Amino acid sequence: MALITRIKQNVLQYPGEWIVGLFSVIASGATAIRLTGLHMVSILGDQSAHLIFSRLLFDSLTPGISQLGIWPPMLHIVMAPYAASRPLFESGLAGFFALIPFFAASAIFLYKISYRLIHSKWLSVFAAILYASNPFILYYSATPMMEILLLCFIFSTAYYTMLWIETDQLLYLLFAGLSIALATLSRFEGLLLIPAVSVIVFFRMIGREYSYPKIEATFILFWMLAGIGVLELALYDLVYFSNPLAFIGIGASPIWNLEGIGGPSVVFAGPIETFLHASYYMIGAPLVLLSLFTFILPLIRKKDRVLRITALSILAIPAIAVLINMMRNSSTIYVPEFSPLHDFHNVRYALTWMGFVSLSITLFVSTLLSLKTRMVKFYSTLVLLLAAGAGIYHFYTFAMVDPYSVIARDRSAIRSTEANPVSIRLAREYDFGYVFTNRFSNDKVLVESGLPLRKFIYEGNEFHYDETLEHPWLFARFILMSDPNKLSNNAARSPLTEKWYGTPEFDAYYETLYTYSGTSVYRIREAAVLQYVTEKGIDVLNTPSLDRRAKLWDRESPDWKKIDDKFLIQ
């Protein structure tokens, strides 16, 4: 009863936050249900990859943080408890449950930012709901992708930076720093927040006539927190990749991207134009254009100008980051309007400035209302109706009429929404032992096969992968391999394919069980492998591909030493 009373009091004290939060949860939940029905929860290759990263933390031949990989780890970590549930893992709903609190938080923060600027509860609710009702925002709130995490922490960064500017209380700046760290750990675009917010903080301190020692001290404290994400990435890469700056190289060149998705190696489209068009698909052309035309007016007004500039510039950071990357040729967006692909790829990168769009429109309306002119109510109502209408239309089109087709047509999506036949066949044929594969292009099989991930040997399994690569028939009872001629160059260049595909030695020890769309499932020829181990004097009971009781890679066992000595794997 005491809890209910406290909740009631909280609702009365923060009605806007509750409305926005509840709306987000309900809308995201409804989206998750719809997407499950449409089999679109984990339709993108990246979604499967994220699910697998999460689960590999504990369900892997080599579990632990080494399985986090080079991507920012935030999503994988928050999703891990849910990925532990097999149904949530296979359905992809682990992402929904992990992201729902962050989605609600992002909407609430956007509400609070708006309210701080315009002091109007209903207009702020409008801004937050405009954001939270975007069909693609809802899509990514219900699927295992990083965008919502990034947005949540960008909004919190903006909010706390604004609070610091208003109150000069260090605590808020520290919260902003922490938010930046979390944003960096969510997506690489978060890295740009560090210099961007630093510039804002610097000019504010200059404006307040801080002494030099105080500026220096404030920056040290701020950067210590804001830099946690960078530090984590660098440390992780140093330990696991021997290169602390390995994460900077991530993000493929357009050429690599195109080759990866099977397109020609010529790029024609300009970054800004492409980005805008992608935004039209993600956010809606009317809203994008309205935002671009309206964001200037609130900045002209003198009152709270600094706060407005702060909020809008921070919310625009994701867009700026993507544009910079595109100009560096380090990340690509493709839309059907432009060559070379004339199709969709990575359009979601253009979604992350949705907060800017919502806020700028709301600020414009609020600014209009503050002007004491006769037609102000008309214009402001018109803009609101336009925005609302555009948002509703966009939602209707991409959530109801042509549900998420933009995503389904993304070149990194797995085209079929049905279960991969390879996964089904592997699940049926599997008896015991390990499955040797390369993860790139086979993530979907790892999710859908139903096998524990610790039964797979893949690139992230450190020396297990290296040793299996040398003598797969000793360790892997099954192999999942792709025909390099049928798939993209990237898949073809996997070490497994390069070393063993089509070789007589491989064919001597493995038979093809099933082939589908260039990917084959192989199983060992037991007689051949048995003969092999007998000749080499290896105990069958210690050969993992032959005996289910074998303790794999027990480095203290005499047989391992035999193998090690005989074949000297370095």
Next chain:
Amino acid sequence: MEQIKISIIIPTYNERENADALLERLFSMILLDGGIVAHEFIVIDDHSPDRTYEYFDQKKEQYPFLRVYFKQGKKGKAQSILEGVALAKYDTVAMIDADLQYPPEAIPEMIRGLDNADIIVANRECNHERLVRRSLSRAYRSVVGKLLFGTNVDVQSGLKVFRKDVFYNLKLSPTEWGFDYEFLFKARRMRWKLGSVQIVFAERIAGESKVDIIRTGSELLSGALKLRFRYFFRSVFKFIDSPHYTEAKPLNYNNKVDFLFLQKIHSAKQHLFYETVSLLLFMMLLFAGFSYALSYVFGVGFLVFLSALISLFYLAFMVFKIRVIYLAMKDSPSICYDNNEIASLIDEDLPIYTIIIPLYKEAGVVDQIKKAMTSIDYPNDKLDVIITLEEYDHETISALKFANLPDNYKLLILPNVEPKTKPKALNVAFMYAQGEYLVIYDAEIIPDPDQLKKAVLAFREHPELGSLQTRLDHYNPRQSVISRFFNSEFAFHYDFFLPGLQKMNIPMPLSGHSTHFRTQAIYDIGAWDPYNVTEDCDLGIRLYRYGYRAGMLESGSREEAVTGIRNWVLQRTRWMKGFIQTSIVHLRHPIRFKNEIGGWGPFMGFLFIVPGGVLVNLLNFVSWFVLVTWILFQPNFVQTLYPLPILYLSTGCFIIGTFVFTFMNLLAAYHRERYDLVKFNLLSFAYWMLLSYATVRAAVEFVVRPYHWEKTEHGTHLVKKKPFAFPDFAEGFRRLAAKTTLF
């Protein structure tokens, strides 16, 4: 002849018929013994049906020294005696049954026996009882007296004479008939001496015996067995056995030998007691047993178990500290007063305030002392300033004499006795303190002028507080690198850590100066321990044990930060050594300590702060060594010590802990607006290494010279640093040329 004043306690139940004879014989005994100059008879009646109480009450006119009471507590002779002792007003007490089977005439001889013992028991050697009862008595005496309790005295004798002191701190909870053996057993454990005299145990002439052989005998035997069994464990596990025999007597404020007023068990005068040894042995056995079990059941090696334990300790320590800081930052509990509230104090209503200033080799700062003390906003006639000096510190004495100190300043020359420590000086000065409150200021302290008035307000508004800790700061934080670190550490400690401890109701390790006390509180707890080199920390813990709380007072005192590394190491070695001493002293009886300090929460808090503070510094040394070894050589054995879960735990603690506490130091410097000092704290780990080194030194010093007090050099802030100048090469060349034969 020694003059005795004696209280004679007579428990009664239906003894009306014996009343007259008893009183007559007792009175005769008194008259005949010329040594007894005062006496009283205290009759405690157990609500006798035969109106024994009323009968005795009528006799008061005839015997003016007769006092008669109804018993208040539970039924039984034991309770009667306890109540009688509580009412006794003289130092010598006798207890005698009212049935006249014990001869009152034996009392004078028993009183004389107190010259060689503390309790004299009347042994019933020749008695005329029936055979059954006589045999049972003898059997009981053999079994219970000799076998169980190891004494030859008659443990069930109803006639005893003893010093009333014996009952100080003697916690008795007897059964109906079980007073005697419990009293003698526990008194003996408190090292009171037992003696005996032989008496003739007469036959009962009037009245009926209350003793039921079967029932009383069973109760006595079972009670004795239970008592012995309970104390058997306490004999083995001494750390659960309290009170200690040194607590048999109250605090001794007359000790002029070494000015130790505390009982030895509460002092660092002796480090090893059986209690500490038994506790260490017990912990080692527990640890060994647990690690063996882990090895046997799970195959976990001993060293792996140890590294897991260390990792868990780091985790717990980190979580504890973060929580403390969080609570302090959320809502600081410091007691604040504004100028109006201070101005509302009327000088006439202010109490006398004692300021103790212990000095040793402080001639250089005498002027500063005078300036600081005369700046204090408090009426001079209410200030009781005591400056203590060693008799051989001629320089300081001379400097003070020439300083023209105000009249209310007393110079107190300390007796030349060991130990030569600051707390000894404080104890000497304390005996002369007149104030209702007192504060200690070290030589170099500059307190806020209104600090005393704020303290008065705080003490008046918060009766639960026994002490007030002020915020310490330095007036030379930038004098050297070490002073910068030191200042940030202070900022963290006084702005974040101590307020957090106050919020959590955990005992605070107080600072050695600028802490204000109620004088009565200091008196109640036995003042300072002259053998503890961090007497301040020990005092703070003891105040908590006695129920006095500490509060943070929002007022500042500035002191001199040590500027040289050597000076810092010496000072910090002493602090850590004192922490070791304080840990040992208070953990002699850990269960009792836990109960006195307020439960598991404060107890765990103490463990983290005091012994934990020492342990973490020592472990840091080891951990850094392992880390550096691993980075340089990557030996296999290090890898085996850290299987994956422990590796994650320890790495996480290392990274997060290093980051969090470095950040806290930065934040603390920022909080005090020492912005230029913030960046220095990025090198906090170097400061922690120094801290570890000092702690290792402390551990060694604890063994080789535990009471050595390394004097911190003061006045370095007064030494002007020479400005930097380029060396005069030309001059140097000329000097070199002059020395050689070349030119």
